[in-house]
Amino acid sequence: MILDLDIGNTLSKWRLKDADSSEIRSRGAVWTREEWRPGADIPDLDVVESVRISSVARQAVLARTVTLLRHRVGGVHVARSTPEALGVTNGYEEPARLGVDRWMGVLAGYQLAGGCCSVDCGSAITMDFVLPGGRHLGGYILPGLRLMKESLKLGTRNVAIDPDSEADELLEPGVRTVEAVNHGIYMAAVSAVNRIYSEVCDQQGVALPLLVTGGDARVVSRGIQAPHAVWPDMVYGGLEACFPLTAAERAGRMSGAPEVPRPVALEKIRAGLAFSMLL
Ligand SMILES: Nc1ncnc2c1ncn2[C@@H]1O[C@H](COP(=O)(O)OP(=O)(O)O)[C@@H](O)[C@H]1O
Ligand SMILES: CC(C)(COP(=O)(O)O)[C@@H](O)C(=O)NCCC(=O)O
Numbered sequence: 001m002i003l004d005l006d007i008g009n010t011l012s013k014w015r016l017k018d019a020d021s022s023e024i025r026s027r028g029a030v031w032t033r034e035e036w037r038p039g040a041d042i043p044d045l046d047v048v049e050s051v052r053i054s055s056v057a058r059q060a061v062l063a064r065t066v067t068l069l070r071h072r073v074g075g076v077h078v079a080r081s082t083p084e085a086l087g088v089t090n091g092y093e094e095p096a097r098l099g100v101d102r103w104m105g106v107l108a109g110y111q112l113a114g115g116c117c118s119v120d121c122g123s124a125i126t127m128d129f130v131l132p133g134g135r136h137l138g139g140y141i142l143p144g145l146r147l148m149k150e151s152l153k154l155g156t157r158n159v160a161i162d163p164d165s166e167a168d169e170l171l172e173p174g175v176r177t178v179e180a181v182n183h184g185i186y187m188a189a190v191s192a193v194n195r196i197y198s199e200v201c202d203q204q205g206v207a208l209p210l211l212v213t214g215g216d217a218r219v220v221s222r223g224i225q226a227p228h229a230v231w232p233d234m235v236y237g238g239l240e241a242c243f244p245l246t247a248a249e250r251a252g253r254m255s256g257a258p259e260v261p262r263p264v265a266l267e268k269i270r271a272g273l274a275f276s277m278l279l
């Protein structure tokens with residue numbers, strides 16, 4: 001079995017993948033704590049042959065996790081942000097400083113769709129752009145839904161947006177604090193994603209495929225106007241592409257990769273931007 005780990009600022013996600021059949025056998029998540037430890041909610045390491053890790057937690061957390069795993073598992077692969085990988089050049093002035101979860105998302109997105117915009121809706125909402133040809137432009141970081149809600153200190157942090165609510169309902173003015181906050185942060189997130197996507201496509205003169213991942217991907221997706229695909233395993237896709245271990249991975253296939261809808265014509269994106277400026 002292959003253990004894939006995606007350690008974010010809020011949640012440490014894991015999945016177990018069968019190295020022979022490439023099937024995902026189990027998955028889960030635990031709060032990102034001081035230390036990642038196998039336990040009741042985390043897989044039995046005895047069945048694990050290799051581990052692949054993407055971590056944006058504090059360096060000490062990663063170091064302890066790796067030490068613990070190296071005692072028990074043969075191959076431990078830790079992803080890093082590099083100046084270049086898999087045909088993509090990292091746009092950061094200091095490439096190593098780009099969050100490795102963003103880099104994994106960018107590499108997976110490029111492998112799947114070519115030039116693209118990757119959006120990761122987690123503790124932070126990040127947007128990254130890669131042009132066809134592989135030049136990563138850099139991106140945007142804004143607070144995630146939960147962080148925005150907590151920063152208001154209105155006691156609404158534990159009342160999440162119902163992921164099944166209709167986008168139309170979320171547009172309406174709230175008539176209770178929880179509703180006003182949920183609708184406000186939702187609008188902040190989706191307005192930013194829509195605007196940034198359109199602005200960058202306009203500036204670069206290309207309509208890019210759009211991919212969305214992260215714990216809040218489903219709810220944010222409801223407010224994204226442009227055609228896009230939600231890909232919950234996008235960070236894992238980057239790990240598969242960087243450290244291919246199965247026959248399917250060596251052939252370039254990433255588990256759970258979605259069908260990517262064709263972007264709308266650039267003229268339509270530009271018309272949308274021009275229209276919103278006129279109002
Ligand atoms: N069951 C859940 N438990 C915790 N957070 C959840 C859950 N479902 C959705 N979320 C949202 O997902 C976010 C965490 O998403 P994730 O992509 O795992 O973040 P990170 O990678 O930063 O740890 C939380 O901030 C919260 O808004
Ligand atoms: C921006 C992030 C905090 C997002 O992390 P996440 O929300 O997935 O936990 C992470 O990618 C990170 O720590 N990045 C380093 C700074 C940068 O990318 O510029």
Ligand SMILES: [K+]
Pocket residue numbers: 120121122123124125126214
């Ligand atoms: K994120």
